Amino acid sequence: xxxxxxxxxxxxxxxxxxxxxxxxxxxxxxxxxxxxxxxxxxxxxxxxxxxxxxxxxxxxxxxxxxxxxxxxxxxxxxxxxxxxxxxxxxxxxxxxxxxxxxxxxxxxxxxxxxxxxxxxxxxxxxxxxxxxxxxxxxxxxxxxxxxxxxxxxxxxxxxxxxxxxxxxxxxxxxxxxxxxxxxxxxxxxxxxxxxxxxxxxxxxxxxxxxxxxxxxxxxxxxxxxxxxxxxxxxxxxxxxxxxxxxxxxxxxxxxxxxxxxxxxxxxxxxxxxxxxxxxxxxxxxxxxxxxxxxxxxxxxxxxxxxxxxxxxxxxxxxxxxxxxxxxxxxxxxxxxxxxx
Amino acid sequence: xxxxxxxxxxxxxxxxxxxxxxxxxxxxxxxxxxxxxxxxxxxxxxxxxxxxxxxxxxxxxxxxxxxxxxxxxxxxxxxxxxxxxxxxxxxxxxxxxxxxxxxxxxxxxxxxxxxxxxxxxxxxxxxxxxxxxxxxxxxxxxxxxxxxxxxxxxxxxxxxxxxxxxxxxxxxxxxxxxxxxxxxxxxxxxxxxxxxxxxxxxxxxxxxxxxxxxxxxxxxxxxxxxxxxxxxxxxxxxxxxxxxxxxxxxxxxxxxxxxxxxxxxxxxxxxxxxxxxxxxxxxxxxxxxxxxxxxxxxxxxxxxxxxxxxxxxxxxxxxxxxxxxxxxxxxxxxxxxxxx
DNA sequence: TGGGCGCCGGAAAGCGTTTTCCTGGCTGAA
DNA sequence: TTCAGCCAGGAAAACGCTTTCCGGCGCCCA
Numbered sequence: 001x002x003x004x005x006x007x008x009x010x011x012x013x014x015x016x017x018x019x020x021x022x023x024x025x026x027x028x029x030x031x032x033x034x035x036x037x038x039x040x041x042x043x044x045x046x047x048x049x050x051x052x053x054x055x056x057x058x059x060x061x062x063x064x065x066x067x068x069x070x071x072x073x074x075x076x077x078x079x080x081x082x083x084x085x086x087x088x089x090x091x092x093x094x095x096x097x098x099x100x101x102x103x104x105x106x107x108x109x110x111x112x113x114x115x116x117x118x119x120x121x122x123x124x125x126x127x128x129x130x131x132x133x134x135x136x137x138x139x140x141x142x143x144x145x146x147x148x149x150x151x152x153x154x155x156x157x158x159x160x161x162x163x164x165x166x167x168x169x170x171x172x173x174x175x176x177x178x179x180x181x182x183x184x185x186x187x188x189x190x191x192x193x194x195x196x197x198x199x200x201x202x203x204x205x206x207x208x209x210x211x212x213x214x215x216x217x218x219x220x221x222x223x224x225x226x227x228x229x230x231x232x233x234x235x236x237x238x239x240x241x242x243x244x245x246x247x248x249x250x251x252x253x254x255x256x257x258x259x260x261x262x263x264x265x266x267x268x269x270x271x272x273x274x275x276x277x278x279x280x281x282x283x284x285x286x287x288x289x290x291x292x293x294x295x296x297x298x299x300x301x302x303x304x305x306x307x308x309x310x311x312x313x314x315x316x317x318x319x320x321x322x323x324x325x326x327x328x329x330x331x332x333x334x335x336x337x338x339x340x
Numbered sequence: 341x342x343x344x345x346x347x348x349x350x351x352x353x354x355x356x357x358x359x360x361x362x363x364x365x366x367x368x369x370x371x372x373x374x375x376x377x378x379x380x381x382x383x384x385x386x387x388x389x390x391x392x393x394x395x396x397x398x399x400x401x402x403x404x405x406x407x408x409x410x411x412x413x414x415x416x417x418x419x420x421x422x423x424x425x426x427x428x429x430x431x432x433x434x435x436x437x438x439x440x441x442x443x444x445x446x447x448x449x450x451x452x453x454x455x456x457x458x459x460x461x462x463x464x465x466x467x468x469x470x471x472x473x474x475x476x477x478x479x480x481x482x483x484x485x486x487x488x489x490x491x492x493x494x495x496x497x498x499x500x501x502x503x504x505x506x507x508x509x510x511x512x513x514x515x516x517x518x519x520x521x522x523x524x525x526x527x528x529x530x531x532x533x534x535x536x537x538x539x540x541x542x543x544x545x546x547x548x549x550x551x552x553x554x555x556x557x558x559x560x561x562x563x564x565x566x567x568x569x570x571x572x573x574x575x576x577x578x579x580x581x582x583x584x585x586x587x588x589x590x591x592x593x594x595x596x597x598x599x600x601x602x603x604x605x606x607x608x609x610x611x612x613x614x615x616x617x618x619x620x621x622x623x624x625x626x627x628x629x630x631x632x633x634x635x636x637x638x639x640x641x642x643x644x645x646x647x648x649x650x651x652x653x654x655x656x657x658x659x660x661x662x663x664x665x666x667x668x669x670x671x672x673x674x675x676x677x678x679x680x
Numbered sequence: 681t682g683g684g685c686g687c688c689g690g691a692a693a694g695c696g697t698t699t700t701c702c703t704g705g706c707t708g709a710a
Numbered sequence: 711t712t713c714a715g716c717c718a719g720g721a722a723a724a725c726g727c728t729t730t731c732c733g734g735c736g737c738c739c740a
Contacts, residue, residue: 004459004489006696017720022698030699033718048485053458054403055696057394058725065437073413073423074628083413086440095454097405097437100426114435117393119344145388149344229632262632269634288414292569292602294609294634346726357690362728370729373688395726398695 005047014043026051057119066094066312067115067123071103075228075259076287077304081126081156084308092316094121101127103227105135112142122152122315126308128200129158136160154315156307158199164314166307166326170200170284171207173300173328177254177282178211180330185339186252186280189220192235192264194227194256201227204256204284220254221247227256232263239264240271251279251339258283258290261297265335276337286331295334302328345387354383366391397459406434406652407455407463411443415568415599416627417644421466421496424648432656434461441467443567445475452482462492462655466648468540469498476500494655496647498539504654506647506666510540510624511547513640513668517594517622518551520670525679526592526620529560532575532604534567534596541567544596544624560594561587567596572603579604580611591619591679598623598630601637605675616677626671635674642668 011021016036024032024040032040043049057063066089070078086096097120099111108125115123123146129136140160143153147163155165181189191208194201209219221242225235232255239247255261261283268275275281275295283290286301307326351361356376363372364380372380383389397403406429410418426436437460439451448465455463463486469476480500483493487503495505521529531548534541549559561582565575572595579587595601601623608615615621615635623630626641647666 008696018697019699019720019722020718023719026697028698031718036719050453050457052398052696054394054397055725056698058392058398058695058727059697059699061698061725063394073426074416074419076414076416076419076629079414079416079419083440086413086438090439095437095439095458097435098426099430099435100423113390117390118435119392119394266632289416289629292606293632348726358727359690359692359729360688363689366727368728371688376689392726395695396728398697398725399727399729401695401728 004052005049006052007049009047010040010043010049013047014039016040025049026056061119063119063121064094065118065120066096066315067111067118067120068096068098069101069108069111069115069123069125069127070098071101071127073098073100076289077257077259077285078126080288080304081308081311084305085124085126085312088309088312092312103127105130105132105139109135109139109142112139112146116142116146116149116151119149120151122154122312124154124156124308124311124315126156126311128198129155129160131197131199131202152315152317154311156311164317166311166314168200168302168307169325169328170203171210172325173284173302173330174204174207174254174256175211175214176328176330177284177300178208178217179215180332181252181254181280181282181336182212182215182217184252184280184332184336187217188249188251189217190239190247190250190253191220191222192232192239192253192255192260193222193224194231194260196224198227201256208254221250225260227260229259229263229266232260233267234263235260236264236267237271240267240273252282252336253279254282254284256284258285258287258297258299261299261335262289262293265293265297276335280336280339282336284328290333293335298333298336299331300328301331302326344392345389346392347389349387350380350383350389353387354379356380365389366396401459403459403461404434405458405460406436406655407451407458407460408436408438409441409448409451409455409463409465409467410438411441411467413438413440416629417597417599417625418466420628420644421648421651424645425464425466425652428649428652432652443467445470445472445479449475449479449482452479452486456482456486456489456491459489460491462494462652464494464496464648464651464655466496466651468538469495469500471537471539471542492655492657494651496651504657506651506654508540508642508647509665509668510543511550512665513624513642513670514544514547514594514596515551515554516668516670517624517640518548518557519555520672521592521594521620521622521676522552522555522557524592524620524672524676527557528589528591529557530579530587530590530593531560531562532572532579532593532595532600533562533564534571534600536564538567541596548594561590565600567600569599569603569606572600573607574603575600576604576607577611580607580613592622592676593619594622594624596624598625598627598637598639601639601675602629602633605633605637616675620676620679622676624668630673633675638673638676639671640668641671642666 011018101107223235225231282298284300286299290297441447563575565571622638624640626639630637
């Protein structure tokens with residue numbers, strides 16, 4: 001198999017020096033005379049030359065790759081974010097390298113190391129931080145090394161000191177949601193909290209609780225569980241089991257993210273509990289699949305695509321702009337109803 | 341900012357030659373004595389050395405990147421496939437570079453060129469081919485150049501002569517679906533066909549029609565439209581508009597993919613048409629979000645994750661194994677009912 | 681004891697670009 | 711006409727690795 005044509009092949013074919021060929025084909029501040037320029041271009045076309053990006057990256061010591069780390073591409077939340085990140089990166093002429101961690105913090109750290117080895121231009125890390133000092137510290141250390149080597153990084157989600165971050169306004173969103181639901185007349189709530197070590201989940205629970213308090217309502221019943229759909233399903237079943245005891249009188253349940261809410265909906269349906277007639281359900285994120293659910297799900301909208309876009313900008317900006325939080329907006333739909 | 345430590349720094353720090361350091365740190369067939377090996381390892385640790393993959397790729401002329409091209413990461417179909425591809429690639433020690441084309445064939449060709457420039461090890465192309473000879477030809481040419489340069493490629497979806505492909509058995513799946521629906525007593529069908537230039541869509545329509553014919557039923561009413569959710573929504577509305585004329589008597593509608601079916605479901609609901617009481621609906625693919633819909637959607641299951649995995653294997657295999665089609669399996673759910 | 685052989689280390693030649701100098705020819709101003 | 715200054719073009723030194731040789735040493739076997 002004939003190896004790809006190299007720049008040297010082109011130069012020889014055109015009868016010019018390597019330097020000239022490089023200047024013509026891969027851009028430079030320097031000018032090249034019209035005649036030579038055309039000779040080079042013709043030669044390149046004839047040989048089917050394509051720049052070897054790896055070599056280029058080495059010589060320029062700057063790659064045009066952006067690294068993206070997400071938990072799970074098949075989760076709609078990350079799918080939307082990743083899509084936006086890829087799109088925005090392409091707009092900037094960058095290719096995207098993705099890694100999935102499946103919520104394993106070690107994998108996350110490892111992936112940052114891999115991307116650092118690739119000497120990618122920037123890294124975007126999507127996904128919640130964890131309430132584990134030593135793991136967080138190691139991640140930060142890894143990121144610091146990357147940034148120390150001239151790379152740039154941006155996060156989506158929880159803040160990590162010293163790294164630019166697009167933070168969704170989890171507390172405020174959950175706070176407003178609580179007030180809105182209180183406004184519908186609900187007084188007794190349950191919260192499917194997700195795991196207590198996930199800062200995003202914790203923030204939302206706290207914001208929600210604060211919102212209830214502000215409305216003069218008692219603390220909600222907290223039901224922990226995994227952060228995914230099946231976690232929501234199980235938590236909802238736990239809630240049902242408590243109906244006659246601690247959960248008596250609960251008319252509304254808040255799942256700290258949409259996929260959990262979807263799972264909860266499925267559990268309720270499976271157990272013959274009508275939503276919203278018997279119980280109201282709300283989620284958080286506003287993933288796109290929600291609109292096609294019956295009943296459609298009340299949630300707090302996060303500008304997911306926009307967040308992805310902004311993270312790329314943040315990671316590419318030479319100046320580190322302060323990150324204003326991404327505003328969250330309550331969206332009331334069919335899954336929550338007014339009670340007397 | 342202190343630039344990253346290089347292998348030469350490590351070698352000097354350890355008092356050995358570059359060659360020895362390389363052999364210790366980045367693998368080699370050759371042995372290195374215990375004493376030196378330890379010196380090198382210690383030096384690397386002290387300096388925080390990380391291999392520069394770009395340089396390594398250049399020197400080895402073989403990268404450890406796999407390129408993935410999909411239409412749209414936020415479409416559940418591609419999200420699942422991409423997830424599997426990333427996962428399997430990681431298992432093989434490869435990083436994945438993704439590109440999204442948003443169904444633009446030019447973008448697809450362009451992305452293959454970009455990946456070729458990166459000299460990625462292999463390319464996986466997910467997404468339907470198009471019934472446009474010249475575009476297809478150019479894509480094939482681009483892939484050929486990539487393979488000519490020593491790369492490997494695999495497709496998911498439509499076959500493209502000379503490239504290894506994981507083909508879902510669209511015809512057979514649609515054929516079986518038609519027979520199953522006929523078995524439920526339906527006789528008059530509509531098909532939301534998607535665009536006529538999408539080979540996947542065409543295959544499914546043809547398979548479905550053939551299945552109906554085999555059951556002794558007349559040809560279905562064909563309603564074209566875009567291949568996405570909103571296309572399904574619009575096509576369903578068109579169907580409703582024809583209820584009293586050409587679509588009279590239609591009791592079952594087949595959307596050639598699930599996201600279209602979801603859109604159709606939404607349209608029917610918006611127009612107060614009960615599914616499955618007034619009309620049955622079926623889709624194709626079995627994307628994961630389906631199970632949480634009400635009514636749950638009848639569909640043809642494709643082993644999406646498995647297809648992604650197999651595509652990676654195909655792209656990595658040195659021997660080009662013949663591609664047996666991925667088998668499609670009819671899954672009857674609540675959205676289709678038995679009629680008298 | 682001597683001649684192969686096998687191994688371990690190191691020197692150096694790549695891998696395909698970019699970029700810094702250097703050179704020689706022109707231009708324009710004095 | 712001369713000289714400073716500019717500019718296009720080329721030679722060659724990076725960029726950070728891998729890998730091919732080559733030399734030297736110890737070992738085994740005759």
